[in-house]
Amino acid sequence: MAVDLYSIPVKQVHGIKGKKPDELLALGISSVGELLDYYPFRYEDYTLRDLTEVKDGDKITVQGKIVGVPQxxxxxxxxxxxxxKIMVDSLFITAVWFNRHYLKPQLQADAEIVLTGKWDQKRLHLTVSESEFPGKGTSQTGTLQPVYSVTGTLPQKWMRQTMKQAVTQYGHLIPEILPHELLDKYNLMPRKQAVTLLHQPGSLAEGLQARKRMVYEELFMFQLKMQAYRAINHDRADGVAHQLDLPAVRAFVRALPFKLTTSQKQVLAEILHDLQQPFCMNRLLQGDVGAGKTVVAAASLFAVVKAGFQGALMVPTEILAEQHKRSLxxxxxxxxxxxxxxxxSLTDRQRRDVLASLQMGMIDVVVGTHALIQEDVYFRQLGLVVTDEQHRFGVNQRSILRRKxxxxxxxxxxxTPIPRTLAITAFGDMDVSTLSELPKGRKPIKTYAVSHDKLDRVIGFIRREVASGRQAYVICPLIDESEKLDVQNAIDVHAQLQFAFPEYRVGLLHGRMAAAEKDAAMRSFSENQTHVLVSTTVIEVGVDVPNATLMVVYDAHRFGLSQLHQLRGRVGRGEHQSxxxxxxxxxxxxxxxxxQAMTDTNDGFEIARRDLELRGPGDFFGTKQSGLPDFRLADLAADFATMEQARDDAAEFVRRPDFWTAAVYSPLREYLQREDVFQNELLD
Incomplete structure (x- = not known):
């Protein structure tokens, strides 16, 4: 029977004693299995290099002879x-050590020395990070050494030795998880070999092959969990099969003051189909800024209410909640x-009235912020939960509303348009619908990037737009002055623009204002009483003022790409060029x-792809609560092809009857059991 390495305490590894188990626990390591899963994030290459073949600034290892007296x-x-002075081959170089004068007695003339450090080609200087004397103790010359993420109490050298010991002691017990058909399909090495080589690669090529194997495994196991959950959920009749009044929904859509795009019609059809099924719909609706998601949500809520149920729409800000309440x-x-x-911001009395009406079923649709998920909120018969700008809510917040x-x-x-790879990763347990076109008549927004010394011209541009009856947003990264950051702040810019435009009304909006003040500022702008609105990013999401045609962003280099695209999407919502x-x-x-990306394209999906490349997936949603998995090795920007393969393979496996019964797949089924997929655990 296989030994469970996750049940063996880490202190069983020789050399882990004293306080070391507690220090490892701080890294999330308590068992031998978790220790072996703690992979290096890069390797130090101690292969000896020829100085004629290296570039300025390279980190290199060279061997030479000491020919001078250390100064x-x-x-x-x-x-x-x-x-x-060191002679390397036929070249005299200067080795430089900082704060290591205690090495001076060892630097004897004619002694051989191996140096690792940063090469300065022009001055023939090597700034030394490590030095060794051949023949004295163990040598790492000519090797690849793993580099682990460690704390100050766990030195890199100790971690390397400990990993080596763990592999020696327990490497032969590492179980295979993937079936041979997948190993053969992708020419992947066995798991024992891959884990061993990740910690002790003989060459970079070996390390890359080991990484390829373990990245595939990591992505496949994640996708297996997602696909199994979806398969089980779709087979389980624990939702409500709504009896929809489809003619009434069609009449509602026909009565709208505009025609739905082909994309909107398609997505609405997908949602209405789901609402009629006996399983719970779990669908992600993504679309570019201004693609018309709200009207699709409105038609879906209408359908559910007509079927005798209540709907809830949760949004991240009060401004947005009030806007949705008005439009619905x-x-x-x-x-x-x-x-x-x-x-x-409701008064106690208003709140009591809403809660009582909700519970009695007198309210059909409730729009709210996270106030919706408080304990005393009860529904008579909640049928549809819509969350807008889902990445603003943590996993737990969404789950609480669902349980109402x-x-x-x-x-x-x-x-936030999400690249396909990221969508199938973060939302692998969801069906994904995409609004791929904008409503007809929308003019592309003309985008310009300029340096701050052109500010006078920008102010002139604002004046021309406002003089022609339009309105402008001016966005700043901060509310008030910061000593640490040399960036524009909303309060100063508001004062400057009031001075620049004495004949116009300049408003101010930021997160520290009271809800009533924010509402007044936003209402004044949407009713065209305020001509220029200076704001922080609180207006980033969903606010709709068709007469606003100019968006100016100060210190735009401080914003992420997707955030800039969201801000740009506040204009271009009317008939005028923006x-x-x-x-x-x-x-x-x-x-x-x-x-460059912003001026190249208005396409949110292309912007999102570039944002993922620039920032990496960890920051893409702007929150660690997004439900995005924290992979040990996989990088979603670099490993997208593997992710798609893993997803297709996992989906095929869970569809096969023998997957659920054959002995060869028992390690995979045991994994799903451990992950609680069969216990109705929602992978939200």
Missing amino acids: VQMYGRIKSRMTC SKLFEPYGIEVALLTG GMNPDVLTMTA YCVLLADPKNEVGKQRM
């Missing part, structure tokens, strides 16, 4: 700079559908790449 300069009692009330009023608002009803259907919306001006530091390299 030491002291800076105080501790800091020092020591230099010594307008759409639903002719049909006698009651819409209510539930936010933190008896397995209600769930529609999750996002205006513009986005990005004031950015031209010397900021990453910022320069972002500005």
Whole structure:
């Protein structure tokens, strides 16, 4: 019978004693299995290099002979700079050590030495990070050494020795998880070999082959969990098969003041199909800024209410909640559908009235912020939960709202277009619908990136737009002055623009204002009483003012690409040509790449792809609560092809009857059992 390495305490590895088990626990390591799973994030290459073949700035290892007397300069009692002439092949170089003058007695003339450090081609200097004397103790010359993420109490050298010991002691017990058909299909090495080589690669090629094997396994196991959950969920009749009044839904759509796009019709058809099934809908609706997700959500809520159930729409901010409440009330009023608002700024009496009406079923649709998930909120019969801008809510918040009803259907919306790879990873347990076109008549927003020294021209541009009856947003990264950051802040910019435009009304909006003040500022702008609105990013999501045609972003290099695209999406919502001006530091390299992407394209999915490349998946959603898995080895930007293969393979496996019975797949079924997939655990 296989030994469970995750049940063996880490202190069983020779050399792990004293406080070391507790220090490893801080890294999430308590068992031998978890220790072996703690992979290096890179390797130090100690292969000897030929100085004629290296480039300036390279980190290199060379072997040579000491030919000079070491010279030491002291800076105080501790800091020092020591230099010594070394002959490497036929070249005299200067080796430089900082704060290691204690090595001076070992630097004897004619002694052989191996040095690792950063090469300065022009001065023939090597800034030494490590030095060895051949023949004295163990040598790492000519090897690849793993580099682990460690704390100060766990030195890198100790971690390497400990991993080596763990592999020696327990490597032969590492079980195979993947069936041979997958190993053969992708030419993957056995698991024992892969884990061993990740910790002790003989060459970079071996390390890459080992990584390929373990990345596939990691992505396949994750996708297996997702696909198994979906398969089980779709087979389980624990949702509500709504008896929809489809003619009434069609009449509602025909009565809208605009025609739905082909894409909107397709997505609505997918949602209506799901609502009629006996399993719970779990669908992600993603679409670019202004693609018309809200009207699709409105038609879905209408269908559920007409079937005798209640709907809930949860949004991240009060401004957005109030806007949705107004727009839904307008759409639903002719049909006698009651819409209510539930936010933190209601008075106690207003709140009690809403809660009582909800519980009695007198409210059909409630729109709210996280106030919706408080304990005292009860529904009479909740049928559909819609969450807007889902990445703003943590996993637990979404789950709590879902539990307010008896397995209600769930529609999750996002205006952050997500690259396909990321969508199938973060939302592998969901069906993904995409609004791929914008409503007809939308003009592309003209985008310009300029340096801050062109500010006078930008102010002139704002003046021209406002003089022609339009409105402008001006976005700043901070509310007030920061000593640490040299960036524009909303309060100063508001004062500057009031001075620049004495004949116009300049408003201010930021997160520290009271809810009533924010609402007044936003209402004044949407009613065209305020001509220029200076704001922080609180207006990033969903706010709709068709007359606003100009978006100016100060210090745009400080914003992520998707955030800039969201901000740009606040304009271009009416009939007039709209513009986005990005004031950015031209010397900021990453910022320069972002500005290039913004001026190249208006396509949110292309923007999202570039954002993923620039930032990596960990930061893509702007929150660690997004439900995005934290992979040990896999990198979603680099390993997207493997992710798609793993997903297709996992989906095929769970569809096969023999997967659930054959002995060869028992390790995979045991994994699903451990992950609680069969216990109705939602992978939200």
